[in-house]
Amino acid sequence: MCRFLAYSGQPIFLDTLLIEPEASLVSQSHSARQAKTVVNGDGCGIGWYGARAEPGLYRGTLPAWSDANLASLCHQVEAGLFLAHVRSATSGEVSMANCHPFTAGRQLFMHNGQIGGYPAVRRAVESLIPDSLYAARRGNSDSEAIFLAAMGRDLENNPAGALAAILGICCRIQQENGIAEPLRFAAVVSDGENLHAFRWASDGKPPSLYWRRLDTGIAVASEPFGASGDDWTAVPEDCHMIVGREPDFRSFTVN
Amino acid sequence: MCRFLAYSGQPIFLDTLLIEPEASLVSQSHSARQAKTVVNGDGCGIGWYGARAEPGLYRGTLPAWSDANLASLCHQVEAGLFLAHVRSATSGEVSMANCHPFTAGRQLFMHNGQIGGYPAVRRAVESLIPDSLYAARRGNSDSEAIFLAAMGRDLENNPAGALAAILGICCRIQQENGIAEPLRFAAVVSDGENLHAFRWASDGKPPSLYWRRLDTGIAVASEPFGASGDDWTAVPEDCHMIVGREPDFRSFTVN
Amino acid sequence: MCRFLAYSGQPIFLDTLLIEPEASLVSQSHSARQAKTVVNGDGCGIGWYGARAEPGLYRGTLPAWSDANLASLCHQVEAGLFLAHVRSATSGEVSMANCHPFTAGRQLFMHNGQIGGYPAVRRAVESLIPDSLYAARRGNSDSEAIFLAAMGRDLENNPAGALAAILGICCRIQQENGIAEPLRFAAVVSDGENLHAFRWASDGKPPSLYWRRLDTGIAVASEPFGASGDDWTAVPEDCHMIVGREPDFRSFTVN
């Protein structure tokens, strides 16, 4: 189980959401030291959209709680759209190349969940990556493979369609290989303009996903955080949430 | 709270004790992912005595559970006397220089506990390090400072006397600086011949320390591990345990 | 021999100076692979002043040429005052805590050069660090010790006076310890408003230091870089250069 957070709205410093709140992403990872939660100690990463054509990206293999560079960046960087992720490795070793978010062009992508039985289907899943992006494959996680495969299905212009198509094929690959373990998928993708969140699972038990209206925008997170009175709302199952000024919830169907 | 294990006896492969047993040191650190225990994700290290004059030393900043080099070394290295440590940082950042064990000449030293209020007394504690070893100071933890200071008090030939002297001075430094927090100390030191374990605290609440007779020798560990029926015995408070063929328990007094 | 660059002027993206020019700091480090120059493969760092009270800081132990995070940050961060450093270790091992720039409050400091015979005088030099900053000592390099010691001599308000005082004391410490090796010092310090560069050595052979007027501001660097026609000017020996709109060169005397 990884944890993640995404934000869209007026520009804010990243630490406003990632470090300062009670049980925020970095302190969640940190509080894990006191064993209150699952530990996300297998690396971390942030991606944000600034003044450049390509998003900024920082990824590291240390636990978020001991990464001084991460803390400094969260304190310095101000952005109106950013993604942050702390990893608990399921498939793929601990390495920078396996840390989220993943990026290609303007796209940022991060994921919580897994393709059950991935080692047995890895080759077939990687075969979905288009030739033009195959050289961009750096790590060996299922998450990066899903992202690059979806890029080949026009993730930029049709994120829901691209992801639904790839997830559907992955499920069929699992079936063909006799894998009973489910495919569970909570993810966020952005092109710097729009933020899309997805929650789905082949067994009807997707990873948790919540959203909340802030004074400055909207946050989507794998778990609620902040003061106890904060009003987080669960994103429904089988949902594609488009985060604009107002959230737009659509049905997300994988065939 | 760090965790550690030391072994003295017939040569065995390190993974026999560090990886294979249920709840062993590396899997303890690993099981922390499932939040069953405090997390020791701030680096790890092993030291062992082989054919060379100086002990072998491996230290890394990744959590033990994701350190492939550590796993390979524990599988390969066979030793009749070794120390292993997984860190949960209290003083000193996450860096190789702050990982245990520490070494100087033939000595290996590792520690669980802390000098309360260390930042305020660090300078005074470091002033105890002899000139000849000052250049060997690599990190900024209290543990390394205690070790190097004790080296200046003949730790090689009189480990109990050297540590008692340094711990006593540290307590007085704390008092002079108005620090109410205790000094807690569980530690293991060796010169490759003898293994010495210590358990003491200024407030009568020392970190836990256990020992157990194995078929091949004697293990000392911060917590019991292995099958539930295994017969671990707590090392008494205020104790200096000399681990030979038979353990020898002596009173350890700090004035 | 480390290499460094500092810039003051209108805000620019860091890669404009650190990556894009021919023989720029990162590519200098990279070209070292082709063995054209001394290798600066012992870590790197950047510090910059943004919207926050404290400067941003990124430091890493990989060679600059293989640090993807460094490349992304240089591409994203825009600043009117920044420092960058690639290290070739002389004293102090390769660790994040020994990477430049060093920071305390609003100050950033980086250094090229060394205190000759540092291991023998390290204790005496560290004794110059004021109590209030002693806990901030993270690594074991001479550069960090000079910085923290100078902070205790009012580096914020009187950088030339503070550094001259500390360098003078360091020279006397070297003499008292019978060290014939020189103290060589090229350094940059800033509080976010002003940028101060220094070039001095006890033997009259200070590390190289150059400056150049750009369209947007002024750059100071350990070596010229960029197109061959670029007009870099050597900073004189025994000089304190204040980099404002116009550079101001003052005599820098160490007694």
Place this chain on the structure above:
Amino acid sequence: MCRFLAYSGQPIFLDTLLIEPEASLVSQSHSARQAKTVVNGDGCGIGWYGARAEPGLYRGTLPAWSDANLASLCHQVEAGLFLAHVRSATSGEVSMANCHPFTAGRQLFMHNGQIGGYPAVRRAVESLIPDSLYAARRGNSDSEAIFLAAMGRDLENNPAGALAAILGICCRIQQENGIAEPLRFAAVVSDGENLHAFRWASDGKPPSLYWRRLDTGIAVASEPFGASGDDWTAVPEDCHMIVGREPDFRSFTVN
């Protein structure tokens, strides 16, 4: 250009060949700081055969010259057959998964050279990896792909045949993709019993490879090292050298 060394003979401590000799592998990498040679600062690794069924493996991303763990291991480990490698990245980023040697079961493999135009043919080359080993693919270098693909051609029992087959296919893949750059290949493979070295290139310009008789055995290295009078002999082009008590040189043909 990477550098490597392999040894077969009576058990010796690794530092005897890797650290102590003038211009040895680690000091070669170190001397690179003085810019005498190409820099091999993109990670390092050693593999050795000990008492266990699987070989020992240590790999790290720091330059060999600053890797304290590597130095300690070379000092401690005694082996009658070992491989060592310092990397200068050509394909594949700097990561532990891209460091040599690579291992599978009892096999160790390391490589100097490259498949020209690798990004364009990576997918086709990776398609040669058998299903059973595909999950073992950790990095994204050409070297690991060649190794795993050759494992699928019975590298264990017929190293020359397996490598010749894979190199031949790789050349055809290059041709089919219109790549004019050559495939250059110097490599060592072992199963713990026999040591095989290969030197070949599609353009007749293979990487250098030398061998030398020592008092205790035979060393194979990418470059001569040690005292100037040492009598290194070049391994011929298109050669498969079997290193036993006496070296056996065979023609190595790739069709």
